[in-house]
Amino acid sequence: MRLLFAFPLLLLATACVPLGTPITDPNAARRPAPGQQPPPEYYADKTIRYEDYVYNPDVRSVQCYVATGQPTEVFQPPVVPLGQSQPVTLEFDLLGSNSQRFTARLVHCDANWQPSVLTDMQFLSEINEFLITDYRTGVGTKVPYYHYKMQMPRVKLSGNYLLLVQSAGGVPVLSRRVLVYENQVQVSLRQGIPVAGAERYTLQQVDFSIGYGGVNLVNPAQEVKVLLRQNFRWDNAKYNLRPTFVRDAEQRLDYQYFNFENAFAASNEFRFFDLRSLRVMGAGMAQLDPNASPRSVVLTNEVSRNGQAYSQYDDINGQRVFENREYGNGASNGDYATVAFQLQAEQQAPGAVYVLGALTDWKLKDEFRMTYDAEARQYNTRVLLKQGYYNYYYVVARPGAAPDDVYFEGSHQETENQYDLLVYYRPPGTRADLLIGYQAITINSRQR
Template identity: 80%
Template structure:
């Protein structure tokens, strides 16, 4: 720890540009199709998971555990980094492009820290991605890129930025590296209310700092609580409800739902692993179309219905081809049409939402309401695989409403994790000093 503090004390400012939102088109396209010149024109960097180039697709960032479920592991590793963080993505088109990556160390609020590259890296902060292969026997040509993120020397938040020709960013991903300097205890609580206990899930936690020297822990420690590894609805600015100086412990147990989330329902699913035989949730296939076309079965709202239990993957996805195996280069892309029945239009725009949309309200996944058919429809270009998703309603501010169409049941299986940050006195960057996960209503052994 003393070595880490010395490195931080030597910090100096670094400049990285800030950015503004970029939107995606509503209709899927084939590579090379003409687009309006203003589309994706703003390439300024955003400090979040984002895609800046419409030809970059199917971005996956996970911990390479070596097992077939590794894609479900969020990009969070201990400071030992014995298992690397892996990034994979596709670039649509018939020609490859030189891609480079770099890391940006960020503070707890995801603004760039003032550390120099050599204070968190042992090498030059520019990494050429040399592992790329072309898609095989596909109607939508693409190149598949893969890289392992280099080891870092400090814990904290990192933004991995991949750039193409001219150093223009094409994608960015948030990564976390943590220490176990404090003891984190996290458990499921019970919302103190009436009806809410049937629709919300509350997470209580405590932080023990007995072996860690903190002068004013209630003010100096920052925490962030997430559901299913999402950033859009994370709980921030949580202050301890009890400060136990004698025990050197902070307790966080609220009574006004500050640490409670809508439990929602298990995620909807669509099996697109085969483009020859209709999988679960698929109504029609057109393998002769280019790109291939898939129409999903019409779905209905689940709000007001009783809870239905089935296994899901918490909004994630698995890229795979049933016909040819390796999904990285053998899976093809298809235009996938979603259909959602609704007796009337929702009070806001409706989107397909999940890891397939980077947990963002992207225009490509926006649905259009047909008053005569009483149905929402929309089409997006997706790679073969197994997908989880919700239908959500966008709001003017804050996270989208996933209860309007999905309902909410405290029996739902969800994952939660807690991030604990601390900035040592006299230093200029936040360290991630504790991390813990919690599976609520898990049905896995």
């Protein structure tokens, strides 16, 4: 699709055109500043949040991915081209012996993840309410649950969508962000080299450019908005990035920074444990009680990796996959177990310590907050998790900032990480921010 506009007089110098509304970090306002009280308990607030969120503590093991038909499809983030030849799939569990009636709907959002003013029929071809009819009970499990599954309907516009699941009475149950893109512009991502000293060994920089020769954009230097993510996370994404060079003759925007605006802490390969069997101990497990109800698992007592040499191994970039090694089909055969995390620390960290990863929706959830045992000099927490293979970090909460995963994990530029760039543009006279470009790269890929 080409954007054609007959407004040559609007192509003026960027200094004469009002600055477009930047993409800002929606999480910044919710992070408590120093001295402020922490937010309320995670599940207490039922207000709809336009982000990945779970509103009901009985809803567990949420996965939202692109159904590619491959065994690794659950690792594919919910990012699809406008044609949606491979649908976005949502799966989740409801703990308990009774099923519930759930419906889903789509909320079209702007680039800042606020509801747009579009009507449903402007981005959908059907009524915006979808009954989830694909569900089944857990089989042979000590913890009863129902497993639900649905596919997102096709949409007519690119952009940001919130897939919202609700129970009777419109009470929100969970929400997931979905990106639908169309490559109208040419996005080029490449690994850069941080212009610094020691940072060259701990940071990863992503340089990028946007070519718009095939589409007529009005004032692209100000109106094109970009967002850069690491491992498809929203909590530490780079917002409000502006082009450093505008090459009008080549119709290209270059983004090359010198103050780490486009650099991330490379961190480390993710920690992992194998919970796919609850009969024998898997990797990362120190104790297993198969007779407990629910079954009980204690993970290996771990230590900080900050200051240690880098160790290369394959991880899944913070994701997890549900599976039952004995019976397969982790969706309905996987049982739940209480899992104890242990982390040695000679002294308390300068902030609250959490387990973080896809298992927490990349959020600092109360149930994953660790308590410090001064006598044993270690952090501990116990959580209920479904059978599967997990990646995770230990992080420290920082007031007004993204979680600090370097304090316990260290940071090495050799770490394998994935990055993706989102390019938004709102054509003049329209009311929707279109996702006109998308590209992803892997730095230090292990695949040859």
